[in-house]
Amino acid sequence: MSHTHERPLFSEFGGSSDKNVPWYTRDVDDSKISKPARELLQTYSGIPADEILPHVLAMRDRAWSIHPYPCIGRLRFLDLSIIQHPLFQTLIPRLQSSQTLLDLGCCFGQDIRALVAAGAPAQNLYGADLRPEYTQLGYDLFKDRDRLQATFFSANIFADQEGTDADPDDDGKTENGFAPLRGKLDIIHAASFFHLFSLNEQRALARRLIALLRPLPGSLVIGRQAGNVVAGEMPSRSDPSKTTFRHNGDSWWDMWDAVGRETGTEWRTEVGLKEVEGWSSGMGTEEGRGEGDRMMVFAVHRL
Ligand SMILES: C[S@@+](CC[C@H](N)C(=O)[O-])C[C@H]1O[C@@H](n2cnc3c(N)ncnc32)[C@H](O)[C@@H]1O
Structure with missing residues (x-):
C-alpha cells in the first residue's frame, strides 16, 4: 500500500463566492424550477408546493458558499440532468437487475434521487464528491437523511487509488472511498465533471474510471458537460494559471481512443452538442468564452 502524498490533480482552487457574476442567477421565480424537480421535491421529499422555491x-446559497460552481449559481442541479440523458430509460432495468451506478461529483445527489424516484434500487447507487458538505446539503434539500439507502462518500477521484487518500492534511492512512468499487461498477454518471479539468487531467480521470468499471463489454460512462464546436483548452475561471478543456465529438473520441490503447481496452463514444441557454455566452464573455460553447451530452460504451 502506498503512503505517498501526491499532489491532487484537480485544477480548481477556491473561487470567490461573490454573487455578482453571470453564473449566479439572481432573479429566480417558480418558473425556474423544472416540472420534474418540482415533482421530486413534492412527492419524494414531501415539501409543500409553496415552500419549494x-x-x-436557501440550499443553493449554502452550496454556493462552499464553492461557487455555475451549476449551483444557475440552479442547473434542478435540471436532474440524468433523466434528460438519451440512455436514461435503459438505466432503470439495468439497475433493477443488480447493476451498480456511481454518480461522480454528485454534489447534492439530485440525480441519485431522480433514479430512486424512477424505480432504481437505492442500494445499487453510489454518490461520490470531494466535498462532504454537499452530501449533507443533499439530505437537507431532499429531506431523506433517515431513509435513503444509497451510499455516499467523500473522496478525490485523483487520489491514490490503491487504498489511501492523497489529502495532504491526513496521515496517509485514510481509505480512499473509491478503492472498494474498483472493477465493480457497471455505469458511471459524470455530469459537469470532466470539463473542470485540463486535457491531461481528463485523460488521467478517464483511466481512473476505466479501473472502476467492470472489465466487461457494456460498461458505460454517461453525462453532460460544457463543450465547444472547436475543442481546446480554456483559461480556468477560478485559477488563471490553469486550463480546462472543452471537447467536441472528435476530441472526445480521440481521448477515449488514447486511454483505451494505454489500458488495453476499447470504447465507443456517442456525443451530441446542443445550443442551450446558460451553457454559452453567459458563462463569462469577459473571459473570452462564449463563441462556439455548447452543452455536450455523451455516452462511452466499453466494447
Ligand atoms: C460542477 S459540480 C457538478 C455537480 C453535479 N454532477 C451536477 O451535474 O449538477 C462538480 C462537483 O464535483 C465535485 N468535485 C470536484 N473535483 C472533484 C474530485 N477531484 N473528486 C471528486 N469530486 C470532485 C465538486 O465538489 C462538485 O460537487
Whole structure:
C-alpha cells in the first residue's frame, strides 16, 4: 500500500463566492424550477408546493458558499440532468437487475434521487464528491437523511487509488472511498465533471474510471458537460494559471481512443452538442468564452 502524498490533480482552487457574476442567477421565480424537480421535491421529499422555491434558494446559497460552481449559481442541479440523458430509460432495468451506478461529483445527489424516484434500487447507487458538505446539503434539500439507502462518500477521484487518500492534511492512512468499487461498477454518471479539468487531467480521470468499471463489454460512462464546436483548452475561471478543456465529438473520441490503447481496452463514444441557454455566452464573455460553447451530452460504451 502506498503512503505517498501526491499532489491532487484537480485544477480548481477556491473561487470567490461573490454573487455578482453571470453564473449566479439572481432573479429566480417558480418558473425556474423544472416540472420534474418540482415533482421530486413534492412527492419524494414531501415539501409543500409553496415552500419549494424558498427551500431551494436557501440550499443553493449554502452550496454556493462552499464553492461557487455555475451549476449551483444557475440552479442547473434542478435540471436532474440524468433523466434528460438519451440512455436514461435503459438505466432503470439495468439497475433493477443488480447493476451498480456511481454518480461522480454528485454534489447534492439530485440525480441519485431522480433514479430512486424512477424505480432504481437505492442500494445499487453510489454518490461520490470531494466535498462532504454537499452530501449533507443533499439530505437537507431532499429531506431523506433517515431513509435513503444509497451510499455516499467523500473522496478525490485523483487520489491514490490503491487504498489511501492523497489529502495532504491526513496521515496517509485514510481509505480512499473509491478503492472498494474498483472493477465493480457497471455505469458511471459524470455530469459537469470532466470539463473542470485540463486535457491531461481528463485523460488521467478517464483511466481512473476505466479501473472502476467492470472489465466487461457494456460498461458505460454517461453525462453532460460544457463543450465547444472547436475543442481546446480554456483559461480556468477560478485559477488563471490553469486550463480546462472543452471537447467536441472528435476530441472526445480521440481521448477515449488514447486511454483505451494505454489500458488495453476499447470504447465507443456517442456525443451530441446542443445550443442551450446558460451553457454559452453567459458563462463569462469577459473571459473570452462564449463563441462556439455548447452543452455536450455523451455516452462511452466499453466494447
Ligand atoms: C460542477 S459540480 C457538478 C455537480 C453535479 N454532477 C451536477 O451535474 O449538477 C462538480 C462537483 O464535483 C465535485 N468535485 C470536484 N473535483 C472533484 C474530485 N477531484 N473528486 C471528486 N469530486 C470532485 C465538486 O465538489 C462538485 O460537487
